[in-house]
Amino acid sequence: MIATTELPGVQKLSAQEDLKILLRSAGQLMLPCLLLLISQVLTAQQAPPPALPDTSKMTYNQISTGLKLYVFPSKNQTQQQQKVDEFECYKWAVQQSGIDPLNLPKVQAAPVETGPTGAAVGGAARGAAAGVAIGAIAGDAGKGAAIGATAGAMAGHRAGKQQQAQKNQQSQAAATKTEQDMKNSYIKAFSACLEGKGYTIK
Numbered sequence: 001m002i003a004t005t006e007l008p009g010v011q012k013l014s015a016q017e018d019l020k021i022l023l024r025s026a027g028q029l030m031l032p033c034l035l036l037l038i039s040q041v042l043t044a045q046q047a048p049p050p051a052l053p054d055t056s057k058m059t060y061n062q063i064s065t066g067l068k069l070y071v072f073p074s075k076n077q078t079q080q081q082q083k084v085d086e087f088e089c090y091k092w093a094v095q096q097s098g099i100d101p102l103n104l105p106k107v108q109a110a111p112v113e114t115g116p117t118g119a120a121v122g123g124a125a126r127g128a129a130a131g132v133a134i135g136a137i138a139g140d141a142g143k144g145a146a147i148g149a150t151a152g153a154m155a156g157h158r159a160g161k162q163q164q165a166q167k168n169q170q171s172q173a174a175a176t177k178t179e180q181d182m183k184n185s186y187i188k189a190f191s192a193c194l195e196g197k198g199y200t201i202k
Contacts, residue, residue: 063086063090069201069202
């Protein structure tokens, strides 16, 4: 056993006071770290906006063709003028719709659960009930229930897989529709701009 000696004039601190001192010290150390983290977040550079297409390498109807639109110059605009007008309308439509057709965000399909759906359990219960009735007629209700439960669980498992496959299809279809809606919103703005500049759009 180690003997402890108390120094004269030194006041012994309670465990509670020790904890308060420790927490105060930790707080004093954490504050500069927190301030540094906040300043880094505030000064962090934002991702640069997507680069605009290089118009020197574009054909006169490249944007409209990419959107599967037919643009007719109703006021006999030259190909160079159409190229300039399409580019101006491209930028305007991005501002108005918030969608850039050259950098469309990928819409992820909502995740669908892949675990058990409960259909197997429900199928087993229904199968067991039917099996009891059949087994009772045949003279062995217990055996009929076991056979019915197994058959019902297998049928329920198949039904559960079909439900999950259907949910996956629905989720993917919803993602595709969202992407198409975004594109349609952009096309509407782009078309309105070109029509205002004297083009016929189909």
